[in-house]
Amino acid sequence: MNKEHFLIELKIYLKPLTNQQQGFILNKYETIFKERLADGETEEQIAKSLGKPRGIAEEILQEFDITVPEKKLERDGWQEIQPIINNDDHYEDTPEHPYDDAFRSYERPQRNGFTRFCHVVGVLAFNFLFMFWMIFAFIMVLFSCWLVAIVLLFSPILGGISIFSGFNDGAMFQLFVSIFLSGAGIIGLLILTPLTKFFGKILKRYLQWNIHVLRGEI
Structure with missing residues (x-):
C-alpha cells in the first residue's frame, strides 16, 4: 500500500468526523510519510509499519466516542461508511415539491x-x-x-x-x-x-x- 492509497482509505474511515478534524489528522500522517521518506524508507514500508488505516481510524474515533460501523463494498472495491447521527438531534425536512408554485390553487380576486x-x-x-x-x-x-x-x-x-x-x-x-x-x-x-x-x-x-x-x- 503506497502513501496515496493509505491516506485515501484513512480518510474514508474518518468520514464521521468533520472536514476540519479529518484535515488535521491527514496532514499529520502526510507529514510522517514525508519525514520517513526523507530518511530513506519506502512508502510501502511506512504504511506497513503504521498499520491498517481502519485500525488507526478506530482508535481515533474512539477518542470522539464514535464507533466505526460495518459497511458494504461498492462495485469499484472502495468501502463507504456513513456518519452516525444522534437520533435526538436528527430531524427530516419535508422536501418541497418543485411544482408547488405551478399547482398552487387559484384564488379569485376579492372585489366589493x-x-x-x-x-x-x-x-x-x-x-x-x-x-x-x-x-x-x-x-x-x-x-x-x-x-x-x-x-x-x-x-x-x-x-x-x-x-x-x-x-x-x-x-x-x-x-x-x-x-x-x-x-x-x-x-x-x-x-x-x-x-x-x-x-x-x-x-x-x-x-x-x-x-x-x-x-x-x-
Missing part, C-alpha cells in the same frame, strides 16, 4: 359588491348594444355566403336540365356558365371553411371571457 355590479352591468350593456348585433351580422353574412356557395356548387344540375328539356345554343351556353359557377362555388367553400372555423374559435374565446367576468374571476 359595487365593483362587481359595475363589471356585470358593463359587460351585459356592451354585449347588448354592440357585440350582439355585430356577431349576428357576421353570422348572417357567413350563412348567406355558405348558401350561395352551395347553390353555385349544384348549378350544373340546372344546366343539365335545360339541355334535356330542349337542346339549343342557349342551353349549351347555360351549361358552360353553370360549370363555371360550380367552380366558383368550390372555391368559395374552400375559403369559407377555414374562415368559419376561425370565427368559431374567436366566438368561443369571447364567450369564455364573458363567463369569467360574470363569475368574478377577472
Whole structure:
C-alpha cells in the first residue's frame, strides 16, 4: 500500500468526523510519510509499519466516542461508511415539491359588491348594444355566403336540365356558365371553411371571457 492509497482509505474511515478534524489528522500522517521518506524508507514500508488505516481510524474515533460501523463494498472495491447521527438531534425536512408554485390553487380576486355590479352591468350593456348585433351580422353574412356557395356548387344540375328539356345554343351556353359557377362555388367553400372555423374559435374565446367576468374571476 503506497502513501496515496493509505491516506485515501484513512480518510474514508474518518468520514464521521468533520472536514476540519479529518484535515488535521491527514496532514499529520502526510507529514510522517514525508519525514520517513526523507530518511530513506519506502512508502510501502511506512504504511506497513503504521498499520491498517481502519485500525488507526478506530482508535481515533474512539477518542470522539464514535464507533466505526460495518459497511458494504461498492462495485469499484472502495468501502463507504456513513456518519452516525444522534437520533435526538436528527430531524427530516419535508422536501418541497418543485411544482408547488405551478399547482398552487387559484384564488379569485376579492372585489366589493359595487365593483362587481359595475363589471356585470358593463359587460351585459356592451354585449347588448354592440357585440350582439355585430356577431349576428357576421353570422348572417357567413350563412348567406355558405348558401350561395352551395347553390353555385349544384348549378350544373340546372344546366343539365335545360339541355334535356330542349337542346339549343342557349342551353349549351347555360351549361358552360353553370360549370363555371360550380367552380366558383368550390372555391368559395374552400375559403369559407377555414374562415368559419376561425370565427368559431374567436366566438368561443369571447364567450369564455364573458363567463369569467360574470363569475368574478377577472
